[in-house]
Amino acid sequence: MRRSLAAAFALCLSAGGGLAQETAREPTKEPIRLDVVNDSLPKSLSGVPGNAAAGKKVFLTRTLGNCLACHQVTSLKSEDFHGEFGPSLDGVADRYTEAQLRLIVADPKRVFTNTVMPAFFKNDGLSRVRPEFVGKSILTAVQVEDVIAFLKTLN
Amino acid sequence: MARRYVGMAALVAAAASVATLAVADDAERKGIAAPPGHVFKTIISGYEFRSKETRALQDDDLENPGFLAVERAADVWKKVEGSEGKSCMSCHGEAETSMKGVGAAMPKWDDKLKKPVNLEQRINICRTEHMKTEPWKFKSRELTDMTTFVRYQSHGMPVAVKTDGPMSPWFERGKQIYYTRYGQLDLACESCHERNNGKFMRADFLSQGQTNGFPTYRLRDQRLVPLHERFQGCMFDVRAEPFKPLSDEFLALELYVAWRGIGLPVETPSVRN
Numbered sequence: 001m002r003r004s005l006a007a008a009f010a011l012c013l014s015a016g017g018g019l020a021q022e023t024a025r026e027p028t029k030e031p032i033r034l035d036v037v038n039d040s041l042p043k044s045l046s047g048v049p050g051n052a053a054a055g056k057k058v059f060l061t062r063t064l065g066n067c068l069a070c071h072q073v074t075s076l077k078s079e080d081f082h083g084e085f086g087p088s089l090d091g092v093a094d095r096y097t098e099a100q101l102r103l104i105v106a107d108p109k110r111v112f113t114n115t116v117m118p119a120f121f122k123n124d125g126l127s128r129v130r131p132e133f134v135g136k137s138i139l140t141a142v143q144v145e146d147v148i149a150f151l152k153t154l155n
Numbered sequence: 156m157a158r159r160y161v162g163m164a165a166l167v168a169a170a171a172s173v174a175t176l177a178v179a180d181d182a183e184r185k186g187i188a189a190p191p192g193h194v195f196k197t198i199i200s201g202y203e204f205r206s207k208e209t210r211a212l213q214d215d216d217l218e219n220p221g222f223l224a225v226e227r228a229a230d231v232w233k234k235v236e237g238s239e240g241k242s243c244m245s246c247h248g249e250a251e252t253s254m255k256g257v258g259a260a261m262p263k264w265d266d267k268l269k270k271p272v273n274l275e276q277r278i279n280i281c282r283t284e285h286m287k288t289e290p291w292k293f294k295s296r297e298l299t300d301m302t303t304f305v306r307y308q309s310h311g312m313p314v315a316v317k318t319d320g321p322m323s324p325w326f327e328r329g330k331q332i333y334y335t336r337y338g339q340l341d342l343a344c345e346s347c348h349e350r351n352n353g354k355f356m357r358a359d360f361l362s363q364g365q366t367n368g369f370p371t372y373r374l375r376d377q378r379l380v381p382l383h384e385r386f387q388g389c390m391f392d393v394r395a396e397p398f399k400p401l402s403d404e405f406l407a408l409e410l411y412v413a414w415r416g417i418g419l420p421v422e423t424p425s426v427r428n
Binding site for chain 2: 027063066068069070080081082083084085116118119127128129130131134136138
């Protein structure tokens with residue numbers, strides 16, 4: 001027999017002071033707001049165009065985009081270990097506009113329901129973020145624009 | 156048991172980490188049929204997701220470095236400590252008989268504490284209450300050795316945790332944690348071990364995240380790693396603040412994840428990369 005929900009909930013609270021504590025941890029920094037238009041982000045996040053070479057580095061670097069952890073890209077064949085969580089990004093520039101790609105990278109859950117792909121330009125609404133990352137997005141606006149510039153080379 | 160080279164582990168670690176890409180094929184990955192209502196059709200041990208070399212090392216009792224811990228703890232089992240003048244053996248006799256099956260059924264409900272306890276906690280309860288000596292620290296060699304030794308007495312026996320009665324709110328809490336996304340990367344246990352097991356995440360080949368092999372000898376660390384350290388590692392990697400080892404949260408998670416591996420044979424001491 002399962003105990004009542006109330007009992008389970010009481011346990012949740014006692015087990016680590018869950019809710020209250022987690023709210024207290026919420027970042028004090030301003031949450032990032034995205035100007036979403038028709039499932040896309042038309043405006044550059046940094047105000048300037050990205051750099052594809054820099055974007056390739058962000059794409060590969062484990063502590064930055066680490067996009068290769070989940071995606072395969074034929075033009076990056078010389079790199080070991082392409083991940084299999086997500087689809088191949090070959091030809092992605094033909095499938096999406098720049099504005100769509102920007103939203104996919106910035107906050108993919110707005111495009112793909114319940115996806116495992118992390119939001120790279122979001123800094124709130126997350127749970128138990130390690131203190132050194134609280135209030136920060138995974139990538140900066142400039143890094144996102146660089147990644148977009150790199151994705152645009154994949155056609 | 157035969158004597159072994161201590162330097163062996165280092166050599167083997169180097170060889171096996173290079174070989175991690177030579178993982179078992181889908182076709183040869185064996186599992187057991189899950190009971191009705193389970194999340195998986197087939198429950199598969201982490202063993203099946205590792206390379207041939209790593210599996211061979213686990214299978215060879217003479218070369219598996221985890222057995223050094225079993226040997227060390229077999230001596231400590233008989234060692235008198237504390238003001239009661241007792242050893243584990245004073246109360247439990249031969250571990251080979253008295254501890255058979257115990258590790259397969261952990262965590263277990265503790266009537267006195269009114270909560271489930273796992274093997275590490277149970278060992279420390281015996282030390283403080285019955286031997287009147289100091290508890291061992293989590294991650295200490297002593298505690299992980301003894302945990303490995305006791306769990307080894309269930310080697311090959313099916314994981315068989317109880318999840319009903321007073322355990323059920325703990326089970327539900329563990330399930331909730333399993334499906335909650337944590338950290339800056341916003342990933343849940345489910346994101347990797349349910350949805351994406353059998354796939355590569357860069358160089359990491361993902362298993363179902365089963366617990367039947369713990370404590371496990373990790374080639375990367377060249378030592379036995381207790382389960383809650385693995386849980387911490389997985390949370391840390393998604394840039395989350397992990398729960399504390401032996402916390403109520405990890406106890407609940409341990410119970411729930413043990414249920415996800417119900418029926419798998421205990422493999423302690425297993426070998427993983």
